[in-house]
Amino acid sequence: MKAQTTILWPLLSLAACVGCKDSQPEKKMNILYIMTDDHSFQTISAYDQRYIRTPHIDRIGQEGVVFRNSFVANSISGPSRACMLTGKHSHKNGFIDNMHEFDGSQQTYPKLLQQAGYQTAVVGKWHLTSEPTGFDYWNILIGQGDYYNPTFIDNGQRRQIEGYATNVTTDLALDWLENKRDAEKPFCLLLHHKAPHRTWMPDTCDLGVFDDMVFPLPANFYDAYENRQAAAAQEMSIIHDMDLVYDLKMADKADEIHTASEGLERAGRNLYNRMNAEQKARWDAYYDPIIRDFKTQGLSGNALAEWKFQRYMRDYLSVIRSVDRNIGRVLHYLEANGLLENTLIVYTSDQGFYMGEHGWFDKRFMYEESFRTPLVARLPGGRKGDVDQLVQNIDYAPTFLELAGVAIPEDIQGESLLPLLQGKNPADWRQSLYYHYYEYPSEHAVKRHYGVRTDRYKLIHFYHDIDCWELYDLEKDPTEMNNLYADPAYTSVQQELHRELDRLRTYYAVE
Numbered sequence: 001m002k003a004q005t006t007i008l009w010p011l012l013s014l015a016a017c018v019g020c021k022d023s024q025p026e027k028k029m030n031i032l033y034i035m036t037d038d039h040s041f042q043t044i045s046a047y048d049q050r051y052i053r054t055p056h057i058d059r060i061g062q063e064g065v066v067f068r069n070s071f072v073a074n075s076i077s078g079p080s081r082a083c084m085l086t087g088k089h090s091h092k093n094g095f096i097d098n099m100h101e102f103d104g105s106q107q108t109y110p111k112l113l114q115q116a117g118y119q120t121a122v123v124g125k126w127h128l129t130s131e132p133t134g135f136d137y138w139n140i141l142i143g144q145g146d147y148y149n150p151t152f153i154d155n156g157q158r159r160q161i162e163g164y165a166t167n168v169t170t171d172l173a174l175d176w177l178e179n180k181r182d183a184e185k186p187f188c189l190l191l192h193h194k195a196p197h198r199t200w201m202p203d204t205c206d207l208g209v210f211d212d213m214v215f216p217l218p219a220n221f222y223d224a225y226e227n228r229q230a231a232a233a234q235e236m237s238i239i240h241d242m243d244l245v246y247d248l249k250m251a252d253k254a255d256e257i258h259t260a261s262e263g264l265e266r267a268g269r270n271l272y273n274r275m276n277a278e279q280k281a282r283w284d285a286y287y288d289p290i291i292r293d294f295k296t297q298g299l300s301g302n303a304l305a306e307w308k309f310q311r312y313m314r315d316y317l318s319v320i321r322s323v324d325r326n327i328g329r330v331l332h333y334l335e336a337n338g339l340l341e342n343t344l345i346v347y348t349s350d351q352g353f354y355m356g357e358h359g360w361f362d363k364r365f366m367y368e369e370s371f372r373t374p375l376v377a378r379l380p381g382g383r384k385g386d387v388d389q390l391v392q393n394i395d396y397a398p399t400f401l402e403l404a405g406v407a408i409p410e411d412i413q414g415e416s417l418l419p420l421l422q423g424k425n426p427a428d429w430r431q432s433l434y435y436h437y438y439e440y441p442s443e444h445a446v447k448r449h450y451g452v453r454t455d456r457y458k459l460i461h462f463y464h465d466i467d468c469w470e471l472y473d474l475e476k477d478p479t480e481m482n483n484l485y486a487d488p489a490y491t492s493v494q495q496e497l498h499r500e501l502d503r504l505r506t507y508y509a510v511e
């Protein structure tokens with residue numbers, strides 16, 4: 001599957017070709033890799049039309065492919081990004097959780113592309129602690145970054161930029177494309193948004209746009225986590241862990257609303273205080289009446305939980321609206337500048353997210369909502385339609401390398417998606433995926449776990465301070481409520497999954 005195919009894009013200048021066919025200069029395909037942070041596939045209309053329309057993200061999929069079975073190797077920001085940069089699972093790239101620092105001296109695909117003559121750039125969220133390596137240009141947010149008036153590190157220099165993060169990050173990317181790159185070289189641009197990461201602060205122009213909608217509660221919103229010990233132990237529930245001030249913007253001027261976490265409450269007020277006077281005026285015009293109404297209602301129990309869910313959905317979707325609009329700006333730029341037909345465009349997220357399923361927000365678990373991640377890609381001249389094969393974020397690095405005609409190093413663990421993008425269906429494509437999450441003990445209290453997923457089944461082992469196995473039949477139980485590990489009817493399935501998990505751990509050299 002790692003056979004090399006070089007896609008070469010002939011220069012459009014006819015003058016350059018006259019009489020010199022044999023020595024005709026050839027230009028490689030550009031790569032635009034757009035990624036957001038915590039964008040659930042449930043909130044992209046190419047995947048799910050219950051909540052929002054995302055015409056610009058959908059366009060990438062309509063003119064290219066929608067990966068229907070796209071997953072991550074480790075469902076948390078920094079580690080997921082390290083898997084993508086290296087094409088290797090966490091235990092091989094070393095960045096197993098967000099408390100680590102990424103070893104930037106190791107092999108990454110931007111470095112290999114740079115060596116092959118590509119101009120490389122990363123703009124927006126980085127979150128790998130160490131400074132970017134392998135980029136001609138980098139202009140990154142600090143840590144998670146801020147939604148309002150964010151500070152960027154511009155090739156080493158800190159600079160605060162007035163505005164809303166998704167707009168500003170897009171501006172920086174377009175500025176690099178227009179003014180800063182060498183147009184004679186192919187480019188690889190990583191446009192990585194901070195949005196829609198917690199605390200889902202909308203742009204002022206998007207405040208209130210979803211207020212007419214009432215979102216149905218997921219059927220398992222009040223999940224009791226029966227027979228699932230790790231799920232019962234988490235601290236990422238909308239009911240108990242979503243903070244009224246930090247997450248839901250109830251920072252009242254009278255300072256009467258207080259929450260269980262002084263730290264989160266203070267952080268919430270600090271986020272508000274980052275805004276300038278004009279931004280605050282628009283923000284207050286929207287949120288002050290909501291805060292007043294909230295105080296009047298005096299909600300508790302399920303009524304409070306459901307109020308929080310509705311607020312969460314409205315804020316989150318408003319942030320997505322800005323993401324999609326800004327992707328539209330980028331597509332328009334490419335089209336207007338003749339770049340649409342020689343650029344691979346990829347849109348993904350660093351992992352999926354819970355929109356109230358199991359009562360949760362956040363990610364981390366190997367359950368479907370956070371193990372899956374959206375992935376749409378548009379390859380000029382390539383396949384149009386759905387791709388059903390199991391793909392994972394370790395596959396992006398070898399895909400970009402193969403597209404650029406760079407030999408894929410033997411130690412890369414992912415598989416190039418280029419054949420799938422070109423419309424082929426390799427007979428020997430992988431039949432199962434390996435996953436490993438390490439960040440415990442930590443915020444949200446999700447236990448360490450690893451597992452295997454096939455097209456129908458999933459086996460998970462939670463370990464560290466517990467020792468629990470879970471098995472799901474995704475065909476009969478797509479929302480993973482029924483742990484079948486001890487069910488005698490699934491004994492042979494269980495044994496087969498154990499064998500497959502052992503095989504994968506050997507194949508990926510897990511120690």
Ligand SMILES: [Ca+2]
Pocket residue numbers: 037038076077350351
């Ligand atoms: Ca994330």
